[in-house]
Amino acid sequence: MKKWYITGIIGVALVIVSSVALYKNYNYKYTQKDIDKIMNILLEKTRPTKKDYKLYDLDKTGEFTLYDLVLVCKEAK
Numbered sequence: 001m002k003k004w005y006i007t008g009i010i011g012v013a014l015v016i017v018s019s020v021a022l023y024k025n026y027n028y029k030y031t032q033k034d035i036d037k038i039m040n041i042l043l044e045k046t047r048p049t050k051k052d053y054k055l056y057d058l059d060k061t062g063e064f065t066l067y068d069l070v071l072v073c074k075e076a077k
Contacts, residue, residue, distance in 0.1 A: 028055060030076040038069050 038056050040046045041064050048056075048064065057064060058071040 030072050032076065034072055035069070035076055038064060038072055042066070042069065 034056065037046070037052070041048050041052065041056070053062075056068055056072060058068050059065070
């Protein structure tokens with residue numbers, strides 16, 4: 001019984017942590033600097049970092065596309 005209880009608690013904790021991570025990225029305020037950064041990545045002027053993939057690869061394909069740029073432009077303030 002204790003094994004299932006501990007497994008349940010760990011499962012709930014993972015769901016909460018992943019939800020917080022998604023919420024944090026969702027509330028990111030995109031600006032013109034972000035658009036410029038994606039343009040430079042698409043034009044291969046700069047190499048993307050892990051942080052860039054988390055912030056700008058919005059369709060989660062593992063590569064930067066024009067669709068990512070469109071989504072960031074849509075969210076930019």
